[in-house]
Amino acid sequence: MASLNGTSHNSIDDELDFSDIEAKYRVDFDDGFDSIIVVDGVPVIDRSKLDKLLAKISKEFSRKGAVIKQDDIFVPWDDNVGKSKGFIFVDLGNPDAAAFAAGAMNGHPFDAKHTFRINRFTDVERYANIDETYVEPAVEEYRPKEHLRAWLADSQGRDQYVTYRGDDVEIHWHGKPSQCEIAYAKKNWTELYASWSPLGTYFATLFRQGVRLWGGPSWEPQHRFAHPLVKLIDFSPCENYIVTWSHDPISVPANLPQGPEFFSPEDEGNNIAVWEIKSGHLLRTFPTTAYENEDPAMKKQMQWPALKWSSDDKFVARVTPGQHISVYELPTMGLHDKKSLKIEGVVDFEWCPHGEKDKEDADKPVKAEKGAKKRENMLAYWTPEVANQPARVTLINFPSRTVLRQKNLFNVTECKLHWQNQGDFLCVKVDRHTKTKKSIFCNLEIFRVREKDYPVEVVELKDTVTDFSWEPKGERFAIVSSNDPNLGNPGPGITIKTDISFYQLDRTKNDFKLLRTLTSRTSNTIRWSPRGRHVVLATVGSSTKSELEFWDLDFNTEERREGQNVKEEWGSGIQQLGSADHYGVTDVEWDPSGRYLATSASAWRHTLENGYAIWDFRGQELEKLILDRFKQFIWRPRPRSLLTKEQQRQIRKNLREYSRAFDEEDAAEESNVSAELIAHRKRLLDEWNAWRARCKRDIAEEKRSRGQKLNGEHHEEEKEEIEEWIDEVIEQIEEEVVE
DSSP states (O other), X not given: OHHHHHHHHHHHHHHOOOHHHHHHTOOOOOOSOTTEEEEEOOOOOBGGGHHHHHXXXXXXXXXXTOOOXXXXXXXXXXXXXXXXXXXXXXXXXXXHXXXXXXXXXXXXXXSSSOBOEEEEHHHHXXXXXXXXXXXXXXXXXXXXXXXXXXXXXXXXXXXEEEEEETTEEEEEEESSGGGOEXXXXXXXXXXXXXXXXXXXXXXXXXXXXXXXXXETTTTEEEEEEOOTTOOEEEEOTTSSXXXXXXXXXXXXXXXXXXXXXXXXXXXXXXXXXXXXXXTOOEEEEEOOOOOSOOOTTTOOXXXXXXXXXXXXXXXXXXXXXXXXXXXXXXXXXXXXXXXXXXXXXXXXXXXXXXXXXXXXXXXXXXXXXXXXXXXXXXXXXXXXOBTTBOEEEEEEEETTOOEEEXXXXXXXXXXXXXXXXXXXXXXXXXXXXXXXSSOEEEEEEEEETXXXXXXXXXXXXXXXXXXXXXXXXXXXXXXXEEOOTTSSSOXXXXXXXXXXXXXXXXXXXXXXXXXXXXXXXXXXXXXXXXXXXXXXXXXXXXXXXOEEEEEETTXXXXXXXXXXXXXXXXXXXXXXXXXXXXXXXXXXXXOTTSSEEEEEEOTTTOOSSOEEEEEETTSOEEEEEEOTTEEEXXXXXXXXXXXXXXXXXXXXXXXHHHHXXXXXXXXXXXXXXXXXXXXXXXXXXXXXXXXXXXXXXXXXXXXXXXXXXXXXXXXXXXXXXXXXXXXXXXXXXXXXXXX
């Protein structure tokens, strides 16, 4: 038996083959060099500065997510001169970490004179033994990218808008009734809300994982930014950057992907993130600004946008209330001059917008021989009264930090800064209190920024101003004011009475003059047309009133153009064009052309008759839809025109000639509609005539077949059917009429 068992075991060992299992579970041992990288571009130092250099290198690597210790760094030395050789070896511990560090830190600016260049240690030998035989690379098939502003080339010159209802997001073309159609629709396109970028290039949607940007005719995804639980976003004016905010602080789990487009351990605990749109890279993160007053009853709501951009995207700034304004340079996001603007008590600030002329000048090269300088960025800030110091509004140039103008203010409760969109005027709305502090009144301090020494005009008002709005590209503004005793604490069902006033700059006297006041209104919102001239006064957010008033501030202009002798007086050209009502209106927005106005009632505010309506500038309703669970309506913005001022002037001059072509298109469209209607009627008539002819043929055929049957019968008498009607009197009653 022993011999038999031994023979059996030997035969089994000979039959079993473990090579496939060994190959599957084979462990490749590292040679110890795959985890090492070579970093060139390191400053040359002596041994006394070694610890400081290693600490800074470790910090720079950790900021990008490649965490290393000083013991992981080996510095080669030149013993002849006692200095380092300008490169180092770093052991990352494993090949994956080395690959990530090489990708994240290659090209990283260590300081103003040194930039890291990184290679894998194992690549050195591979590059030394590279085959020098030229192999022609495979040419990838060219796939042209869609133009992100293709909608501007629409042959019918239509605008677009987006609607968000339930889980459905739709992008619509808007034009004449026959030109309106859905351009694109998608379900569950966003989980929170949608937004356009300032120039209309990108369409942004928000998800739990972050933000997605879409664009082009096919609405393909363009970029994404991984900021979990994001709640708010803000684009820079030139669409180069985007800011995201989440109430939940940033956390970086151990298994989170690493790279320039992801958060690193250094970002943990922050709420605000700044991203570069084209590359998708994270530039910097910030915590939410905490107010010094920690009393919950006195805490202010978080200000958004928390970061404010200069008009040219060169700077972004944030305020630390009561302390300073920090201005960061783009794209490095480094603090300008490595120091903030220390301003004791500072509350708020605003950048001056660039007008069309400023943008045109910025595109032109500066001629050195004339010593010309481009206009610097300008910002305005205000500080409250502190001890014996009055409140103050200050204008400064940036980056020179030159103070241009200061204005002292007294008995100040609150200030609001309102720039005109061309940067010509700054209005500081100052809420002031009486000496007893029992009542509030308002002053408007208006800076004429384009003029020498920045003169300031004061408009004194007795009432509280609840809304202020400049006319775009104009010298007029409108305010909503009220002295209603219920203004500060309105009860349910109470409507606040307001007055609407229009002011204009009088060039002869260099002050702002009242044009007209509309009294006893309920309007609380002013919306100017983007082209100026037309304005809508709306009652928004009220449960009892929802009025819309459409006004033209240059109504007599057309009469003057036609040669009529119209005496021009201040305020005489202000004319109401129409009025309307949209129950429960929550949002009012003009389209970019200034020809149409959209009003909407959002389910985010209430659930009664949600939907939207579109009106023309005269207040005529063009479209109105009541939609359950309707949330959002936004017009797609347009970038500024590529036409020069002279070209635009020529177009306005020859507008009648262009109008003829448009009139012909309208007539052709109407005739096409008429032709289609006539063709439809003719088709119905032909079908009716064909049916009649068919019926006649059927009747004639039936008569012929019946006649043949009758002729076949012998001497059958024809019978005549006679109907007899008999009247029978059932009851007869006689009545006598007494007169």
